[in-house]
Amino acid sequence: MPTDADLVILGGGCAGLGLAFNLSPYGARAPRTLILEQRDAYRNDRTWCFWGDDATPFSQLAGRQWRHLRIAGDGRRIDFDCGNTPYRMLAADAYYAHTLQAISANPQLSLCLGHSVLSEPEYVGGVWRIETNQGSISAGSLVDTRPVQTPVTDKPLLWQSFCGHEIETAEAVFDPSIADLMDFSEVCESSIVFIYVLPVSETRALVEYTVFAASPLHARDLQQGLHAAIEQRTRGSTYTTLRSEYGCIPMGGDAVQSALTDSPRSQVRVGLSAGAARPATGYAFQRLQRWGAKCAQAMVMNGAPVPQSPDRLMTRTMDRLFLQVLRAQPALAPALFTAMFAGVDSRRLIRFLSDTGSLRDHAAVITALPAGPFLRHLFAGRAPA
Template identity: 30%
Template sequence: MNRFHYIIAGAGCAGLSFLVRLLQTGQFSHKKILLIDKTPKTVNDRTWCFWEKEPGIFDPIVHKSWKRLRFYHLTYNASYDISPYTYKMIRAIDFYQYCLQIISEYPNVTIEYATIDHIENNRDGVILHTAQQSYSADHLFSSILLENPVLKNNQYYLLQHFKGWVIETKDPVFNAAEATLMDFRIDQQHGTAFVYVMPFSAHRALIEYTLFNDQVWSQEEYNEGLRKYISTILGTDDYAILEEESGIIPMTNYRFPTHQRCITFLGTAGGQTKASSGYTFQFIQKQTAQLVDAMVHNFKPIVETPFLSKRFHWYDATLLNILHNNKLPGDFIFKELFKNNKITDVLQFLDNETSLLREIKIITVLPKRVFIRAALQQLT
């Protein structure tokens, strides 16, 4: 059995972010590290969009950025200057290639491709089993969900599922200086649904059709939604589809474990997907930075949520309660948030970085009776 100091299970956003940060400290080149995933990352299978104030470690591969965002609803629309934030987009293939190039410079890292059967703790650390062989390590970092969570009372598991097209239009349709964060001017009968538009030029953009509910659509249903949006909202039928992507993100207030003895969970598997929005990329960056900092200082690689910060989980659970039980339409909730608050406050709130006083101001624009009742239910 091959023995390593560390195993990173999953070569997606969380696993690669963590490993790159770990290696770039310069303090772990003597450690034997295994990076393992099912298959090589060779396609552009997703896109990450996020906002931040300062340049991040992945700024060299930001594909496009915007200083203005637009929000659309049938009864409200607005264009926002989001300074001091910048809205950024990273293509997955660029991310994979960038990280793997950095990793290739470290001979202490071994990369293997195999399907992971199961992972177990033992007295000497942890063992990862594949169909072909097993690997042991002092500690394992996993971003792979090996089993579905078992929900308790007042826990919900919705899905944010989406399909996107990169299209090129004959006519100049897009404003390349402004991205559409949410466009709710589409059918809401199947749950909270919106489109976001990331324009690269006047003729090219990523169009993503997104839903919050518990039922994944067929590919043709997404395609029909995209075609209808492009035709009726963007006003063009003359375009070519250059790329496609799709995905499913859990929106749940289930409390994913952060660790189990010699296993630390990363990304979605470690609870880093924000339950009310599906945003994950920046939460992964915060988590992996904190883990690496702990390891540099010889602390256990564990990141626990501070007590006062747990209130954000409560806010998210309250919204899921309302959406799951159809107490209010999702498009109405987001419209009220964006209409009645400063855009920078909303972005900071969605990043879990606001003060309690600011949160009270933000939340009180929403129907108080419904939200208070749902919030109290989530305390039981």
């Protein structure tokens, strides 16, 4: 049966554009692809960060990078040297422009802005049918990158909620040579709170207020903490808010689904609600780019998309235990994170956090962390009721 496309990608965000970008070099071998995006235009609405050398995908598009990061908490201030894999900040507008240019160069790929999906896609007679505000669309394969509309709030071990403003100050108040990765200056008994500051210049920075908690928080719940963090960092200098960011990421648990197990092989779900982010950190950008390259190759070679590969068993086990301890004892977070960044060689820790760590890298992280909290949690879980 003729279809409108070989592949429909629902959502033209980081994951959807990343997959289409990876399809673009295949030329005429690429499947006929439609990317359905509900927004009418792209704007600089978010920031992605990652560690990487010059060969890491999209590193050259990063607008700023830092070789030194600071972690403050538990009475310590750690200066973390990133060496040859600096911490890079990629603005959304640079990513959008780069991927859209590549997509437009391949006539097999079409971006459809202003297309809202009206109902869940249906699989009938080996064909996907998608009802949109612009009409019905049919395709042989479907990749759904949209966020889950009604997330199961009681399943993730923790939720990472964050809100940030990129600001411009009237006076020089920032040190652009070092970024604050985690500043645990605010004490909270029931959740984990830290400040994240990426200084672009002496007068410009992205300041974010982040909370790890058992339930997701709305942007309005974070505004007071964000305002206090900005006031502390600007030290009374007047400032202008250039743009804002908000996000809520599930960290571990059953709500993170790596694939739709009850769906045909021709459909996969990808995104933050489908395991895109590393459970213990929330980093997702490079994970999505690796998936995009793998999925594009599978579409060209076999005509079917593939889901994101699950993390290795050791990584899943370590992340789950780490999150369980953080959820049970949030006050330990500053001590655990500072111990990790102070006690592990930067090259090993960056590989571990970037999902490329070896067994020795995992072992180094385990050795650096205090064993007591993890052993007590394990034995408590095995105790009879």
